[in-house]
Amino acid sequence: xxxxxxxxxxxxxxxxxxxxxxxxxxxxxxxxxxxxxxxxxxxxxxxxxxxxxxxxxxxxxxxxxxxxxxxxxxxxxxxxxxxxxxxxxxxxxxxxxxxxxxxxxxxxxxxxxxxxxxxxxxxxxxxxxxxxxxxxxxxxxxxxxxxxxxxxxxxxxxxxxxxxxxxxxxxxxxxxxxxxxxxxxxxxxxxxxxxxxxxxxxxxxxxxxxxxxxxxxxxxxxxxxxxxxxxxxxxxxxxxxxxxxxxxxxxxxxxxxxxxxxxxxxxxxxxxxxxxxxxxxxxxxxxxxxxxxxxxxxxxxxxxxxxxxxxxxxxxxxxxxxxxxxxxxxxxxxxxxxxxxxxxxxxxxxxxxxxxxxxxxxxxxxxxxxxxxxxxxxxxxx
Amino acid sequence: xxxxxxxxxxxxxxxxxxxxxxxxxxxxxxxxxxxxxxxxxxxxxxxxxxxxxxxxxxxxxxxxxxxxxxxxxxxxxxxxxxxxxxxxxxxxxxxxxxxxxxxxxxxxxxxxxxxxxxxxxxxxxxxxxxxxxxxxxxxxxxxxxxxxxxxxxxxxxxxxxxxxxxxxxxxxxxxxxxxxxxxxxxxxxxxxxxxxxxxxxxxxxxxxxxxxxxxxxxxxxxxxxxxxxxxxxxxxxxxxxxxxxxxxxxxxxxxxxxxxxxxxxxxxxxxxxx
Numbered sequence: 161x162x163x164x165x166x167x168x169x170x171x172x173x174x175x176x177x178x179x180x181x182x183x184x185x186x187x188x189x190x191x192x193x194x195x196x197x198x199x200x201x202x203x204x205x206x207x208x209x210x211x212x213x214x215x216x217x218x219x220x221x222x223x224x225x226x227x228x229x230x231x232x233x234x235x236x237x238x239x240x241x242x243x244x245x246x247x248x249x250x251x252x253x254x255x256x257x258x259x260x261x262x263x264x265x266x267x268x269x270x271x272x273x274x275x276x277x278x279x280x281x282x283x284x285x286x287x288x289x290x291x292x293x294x295x296x297x298x299x300x301x302x303x304x305x306x307x308x309x310x311x312x313x314x315x316x317x318x319x320x321x322x323x324x325x326x327x328x329x330x331x332x333x334x335x336x337x338x339x340x341x342x343x344x345x346x347x348x349x350x351x352x353x354x355x356x357x358x359x360x361x362x363x364x365x366x367x368x369x370x371x372x373x374x375x376x377x378x379x380x381x382x383x384x385x386x387x388x389x390x391x392x393x394x395x396x397x398x399x400x401x402x403x404x405x406x407x408x409x410x411x412x413x414x415x416x417x418x419x420x421x422x423x424x425x426x427x428x429x430x431x432x433x434x435x436x437x438x439x440x441x442x443x444x445x446x447x448x449x450x451x452x453x454x455x456x457x458x459x460x461x462x463x464x465x466x467x468x469x470x471x472x473x474x475x476x477x478x479x480x481x482x483x484x485x486x487x488x489x490x491x492x493x494x495x496x497x498x499x500x501x502x503x504x505x506x507x508x509x510x511x512x513x514x515x516x517x518x519x520x521x522x523x524x525x526x527x528x529x530x531x532x533x534x535x536x537x538x539x540x541x542x
Numbered sequence: 543x544x545x546x547x548x549x550x551x552x553x554x555x556x557x558x559x560x561x562x563x564x565x566x567x568x569x570x571x572x573x574x575x576x577x578x579x580x581x582x583x584x585x586x587x588x589x590x591x592x593x594x595x596x597x598x599x600x601x602x603x604x605x606x607x608x609x610x611x612x613x614x615x616x617x618x619x620x621x622x623x624x625x626x627x628x629x630x631x632x633x634x635x636x637x638x639x640x641x642x643x644x645x646x647x648x649x650x651x652x653x654x655x656x657x658x659x660x661x662x663x664x665x666x667x668x669x670x671x672x673x674x675x676x677x678x679x680x681x682x683x684x685x686x687x688x689x690x691x692x693x694x695x696x697x698x699x700x701x702x703x704x705x706x707x708x709x710x711x712x713x714x715x716x717x718x719x720x721x722x723x724x725x726x727x728x729x730x731x732x733x734x735x736x737x738x739x740x741x742x743x744x745x746x747x748x749x750x751x752x753x754x755x756x757x758x759x760x761x762x763x764x765x766x767x768x769x770x771x772x773x774x775x776x777x778x779x780x781x782x783x784x785x786x787x788x789x790x791x792x793x794x795x796x797x798x799x800x801x802x803x804x805x806x807x808x809x810x811x812x813x814x815x816x
Contacts, residue, residue: 233710253713266711269808270729283716313808331715 175208184209184367190239192225199225201391212361212368214378217388223371227337231260244334259333263340265324267312273323274308280331298326318349329364338370342377354380375415387411408542412461419462419507428454435460439505445478447534452541459540466536467509469497469522470529480531485522566788573781580776590778597779607747607764614685615743619735622693630701648688657755660684664756676758684756689742700734733805737798744791
């Protein structure tokens with residue numbers, strides 16, 4: 161499946177699509193069992209040099225455990241982890257070419273900003289002038305030079321985040337691990353910092369692996385995302401692939417909002433399928449094939465922003481249904497319309513509010529027609 | 543207007559403070575008494591303050607007690623810290639409950655029993671090996687035994703709120719575990735160690751019962767001297783000495799409190815903005 165991802169176009173190389181590319185980080189059949197459960201269950205993953213890779217999942221998905229195994233704080237029960245071709249088994253955290261930015265930032269409270277950043281270089285026994293030079297350079301990069309002598313408790317949340325990033329980057333690790341890097345920031349600052357982090361990553365060229373539960377964060381920043389659930393990877397792909405081509409109901413539901421309906425495959429051709437869905441009150445035509453036998457039960461997923469709402473019946477025979485507007489959620493930039501279909505199911509449609517102070521396109525309790533293009537419905541078999 | 547309840551609370555508090563501090567204040571006041579009789583006020587004088595330094599027995603007892611307290615507090619902080627760290631850090635190991643019990647037993651053990659059992663131990667050891675001679679060494683060992691329990695408890699409770707990500711971060715940046723402990727953990731929990739040290743110091747300086755059991759004929763600590771001289775009739779110099787000790791302890795407690803408060807403020811601010 162060759163997909164052109166417009167957002168990623170400037171990061172042209174896609175080593176994961178190149179069979180000759182050598183992965184930089186290789187996670188091979190890694191299992192982590194704690195006394196009574198497995199947090200990570202047979203995960204294999206290749207990460208390429210220069211990627212900003214996101215591990216995305218809810219709590220208990222095993223994403224943090226996987227990150228901690230990369231850092232060396234946890235030892236895999238089975239399987240192995242290779243970084244730049246070197247097996248990390250038995251290599252303690254303090255000898256790994258890996259640095260981590262902690263969720264709490266873990267800045268040393270008894271040291272000032274400069275000392276915090278210099279700590280790692282000191283452990284390597286670098287000469288003092290060299291340490292000073294590198295600390296100065298990284299402080300410049302994160303724009304914290306004027307705060308060099310401050311203690312962590314004298315900094316704001318955003319400033320601490322920068323110091324934590326600088327401290328982890330200054331050793332120029334082969335791999336930088338970020339545990340929920342932006343979770344402690346408020347929304348505005350978080351959005352701003354996302355792009356800053358990406359810029360810095362491009363500048364230093366270090367491979368980043370990030371753990372997050374925030375799908376927007378992962379979508380915005382990551383080159384690829386691994387969606388995790390209960391210790392397993394459900395899907396790996398670019399943000400675009402994950403959003404537009406989810407491979408399961410879990411992923412479709414986890415990323416963004418989605419309308420999901422059960423249906424039965426009635427016609428299966430190589431270029432299209434027809435699905436009978438009582439919930440939608442008719443048949444649905446999808447213009448790509450699926451790997452399931454006719455008669456199989458499937459699920460149909462349609463993103464709310466891909467649904468058109470109109471007062472009159474749109475032209476065409478397929479992919480049209482009717483309902484009554486139950487609720488309208490006004491969010492400013494867009495409005496969410498919750499429409500009760502004749503089958504009793506609900507369909508959510510998102511429409512942009514293009515004109516200021518305009519009346520809503522449709523009103524409460526209005527009968528409307530809902531339609532979508534054949535290419536915009538996703539057929540899921542699991 | 544104060545309501546009935548808060549007036550009751552205030553009265554109770556006033557009584558409590560009176561019980562606690564009137565005796566101490568009267569000791570200080572009577573240290574400036576002119577009379578030879580401790581209980582009769584006959585006018586202000588610095589006579590006893592001047593005479594104290596001439597009382598060599600008392601001065602040397604005081605010095606001995608301070609020396610013992612210093613050694614005790616220092617050793618107790620080292621051992622107690624290790625014990626406290628072990629208790630806080632290792633949630634599960636064989637014999638943890640037993641270890642916890644053994645560490646904290648001295649907190650609840652009657653002093654008389656501590657004293658007599660330590661005495662038996664020292665006598666037996668001396669008979670077998672010729673060491674230790676009873677006196678400074680035995681008192682210090684005995685004091686370490688019971689004060690390190692306090693230090694362990696203080697360190698353990700400080701570590702409950704310790705962010706272990708700090709230690710992981712230090713390791714991640716290339717520091718070995720032993721170095722992490724000395725460069726990161728210790729400086730951060732230092733205020734707890736200081737208050738543990740001060741507590742051990744005070745407890746040692748204060749102890750009569752255990753010292754009575756384990757000391758030798760040559761080494762008389764201050765509490766022992768005071769206690770035995772009271773039986774012979776109290777000399778007003780004791781009031782002076784008591785005033786000095788109260789002064790030292792007060793200053794120590796104030797310093798420890800300020801230290802802890804400052805740290806606590808910083809920590810709370812960090813938690814708040816972080």
